[in-house]
Amino acid sequence: MKELKHLNKYFYKYKFHFLGGILITIIAQIITLYAPKLIGESINVLENVNESAQAKIDAISLNIFWVIVTTLIAGFFTFLMRQSLIVMSRHIEYDLKNEIFTKYEQLSQEFYKNNRIGDLMNRISEDVGKVRQYTGPAVMYTINTFIRFAVVLVQMYIISPKLTFYTLIPLPLLSYFIYKVSTEINIRSGAFQANLSTLSSFTQETFSGIHVVKANGIEQRKFDEVKELSKQSKEKNLSLVKVNALFGPLMILLIGLSNLIVIYIGGKMYIQGTIADIGIIAQFILYINMLIWPVASLGWVSTMIKEAEASQQRINEFLKVEPTIKNTVTATKPIQGAITFNNVTFTYPDTGITALKNVSFHVNPGETLAILGNTGSGKSTILNLISRLYDTNSGEVLIDGIATPNHNLYNLRYNVAVVPQDAFLFSDTIANNIKFGKKDATQEEIENAAKTAHVHHNIIDFKKGYKTILGERGISLSGGQKQRISIARAIIKDVPILLFDDCLSAVDVETEEAILKNLKQSTQNKTAIIVTHRISAAFNADKIIVLDDYQVAESGTHDELIALNGYYKNLFEKQIHNKK
Structure with a gap:
């Protein structure tokens, strides 16, 4: 992610949005822990033979009330999290576009002779859009995932260290898979963005010179050329999509495997008396399923980060170009015209x-x-x-x-x-x-x-x-x-x-x-x-x-x-x- 280091100055600029989003996420995730706990307690109430039916109904009703309350509160804090982090990404997008445009204005004449207008436009639009996905959704879901993992795993460990250990067995496989697929995504994303710039440049030049195209009767030739470029773009995009498509099913498979482990190992431990309440198994299943979306989003987040890195690399290429004509004098003098x-x-x-x-x-x-x-x-x-x-x-x-x-x-x-x-x-x-x-x-x-x-x-x-x-x-x-x-x-x-x-x-x-x-x-x-x-x-x-x-x-x-x-x-x- 070395190319994305360029964006660190913007994270610092909007540090209050960033840190506020992290704090709000922590609060939201801690509150979400109560729902599985209350559901587990409700199951334990059902198992309690010493309680009357009315007492069970009253206890369950109270638990349901608090589940609803905690869910609404967690939802409200999740909304605040999005307001903080997604709004931050829009500010960064605005600043980055201005930075690129200012750089374009500073660059010298030979730069524009050596680069196509369509490519310049693509970097300030498509590439910045990819980078915004990193500074917004990718950052938000990454923070959300790590904090949720932290609070859920701590809660699981407090309840049963042994069951927690068995539940995490599929995670090394998950880490390896993400690493391999992310590497491939980075390569294919870079190729797709480069091709997209070529297509943008071609169409921009064709539309700018449409009168020449029509005057020479070469509409069909230009159509065939753009058709070939579009075909290449489609193939490169499909190649990227095929890799992305692997994430979802495999994430669900690994989560399902964790659920089976919880049911099997947790069931044995309940039968053996290692865990006292069957509600603990229900809690663990709910906690594991709370991790489904964060784990599944890892693939999506990884894709966004890799695409953003490829795009930021293309942006950095221009931002690193030094103009040959520089202003080295701050003072201004009246000009007479000699x-x-x-x-x-x-x-x-x-x-x-x-x-x-x-x-x-x-x-x-x-x-x-x-x-x-x-x-x-x-x-x-x-x-x-x-x-x-x-x-x-x-x-x-x-x-x-x-x-x-x-x-x-x-x-x-x-x-x-x-x-x-x-x-x-x-x-x-x-x-x-x-x-x-x-x-x-x-x-x-x-x-x-x-x-x-x-x-x-x-x-x-x-x-x-x-x-x-x-x-x-x-x-x-x-x-x-x-x-x-x-x-x-x-x-x-x-x-x-x-x-x-x-x-x-x-x-x-x-x-x-x-x-x-x-x-x-x-x-x-x-x-x-x-x-x-x-x-x-x-x-x-x-x-x-x-x-x-x-x-x-x-x-x-x-x-x-x-x-x-x-x-x-x-x-x-x-x-x-x-x-x-």
Whole structure:
């Protein structure tokens, strides 16, 4: 159970629930001892030839009354036990999900490139659910079992040590059986959970790309693939269930064997006069049967613990991953927006592909820098380094003269607004998607941002306007509309640094001109970096750099680059010619 040690901090956090549950369980189990004792005394009353019939009836009636009272009291304390321990497990489930989600937010970009979304979702849902079964029902029934065993065995020993010894003969067999089966359950449970993650990842990817599936007419192929994965999942689950199915019958068999021993050995002892009252045999049978459910639950509890261990192991794998980008500075400083690259070289750690080589440039606060270059020349990488999604291999990225690792990470990112080329919108209203950049934005601010992004007229044409609910990832909008809503989201954030990653690629030339005109006004006194393939988005910038072979091949203003008669001039002439 070493993987489950991670949960000990939560048991300590909710120690009052935990210890209170144990105390309540002890009280409940002690009270349950009285019912068999009263029943045994009732049988002894029936055997007593010296008592009158009415006296026997009165004694039995009184015993029945107390049996009912003690049973109700024990039931009430059992209810309190569940309230204490099961509620504790829900608190732990809540905390564990938050811990995992927080860890997911901290992990770096390469982590998400190397892990599938479906698998991440499965660990925070299915695996946490399995762990909750351990912290709740498994803990509760384990405590209940051990305490019941303790109080029942002590009571049995007080009554008859010899009969107690014979009654416990089947227990070593039980222990061995639980050990062997639990080991097998752990192996099969881990295999089932791993397969379930694969199935979850496949279905999540298929549903996310359903338009591609339909467009290519491969529905049947995807159906066959998910059918095969479901078949594997079924087989692994059946394999697990078959092992679990052995517990119940064998538990009952061993309990039945104990009952037979009590009847046989107890009967001989009564005949021989070793025990004085036949009611003792009845008490022992009732005590043994009080152990039926706890003993039978051992299999179920063992299964839950093994499944929880397998799930917690999968969770721990991610919790142990250290993010490559860490916040090492607690103090925050105002950011003005000066950006400097000093001989920056960067290679992506997951692919080993070099994206930048000795890149240097400087942007003053309030200036606009345009970056052009061929596909894969490292343009987007520059934006990733500014917002510190990655750290450089060599050289420095400076914000206001301070290297990015020496900034408070969260303050840095808070002061940067990024518009990615592949716009990501949430399944929410258009207004809330724009407000993502500013939580407390007013409707007027939302509409002004949308107007600047030249998307307001599209939004008001929708039946519900800004209250229109978007499909997942904004699938109900066109590519250009998604990009413009992303621009509105960045504008409304009102921060000193704006990063635009080829975010006008899906709009026509006229719309682009309108947006650029609006952006020029809204980005005054803000540092803006525009990655683009279009000259029209670049020639009004204060500075322009051209990347080639991961290096700065050309830099300057529009007029200076035209004079160089290089890549920029050739691109300018081609695009102007095509526009005409």
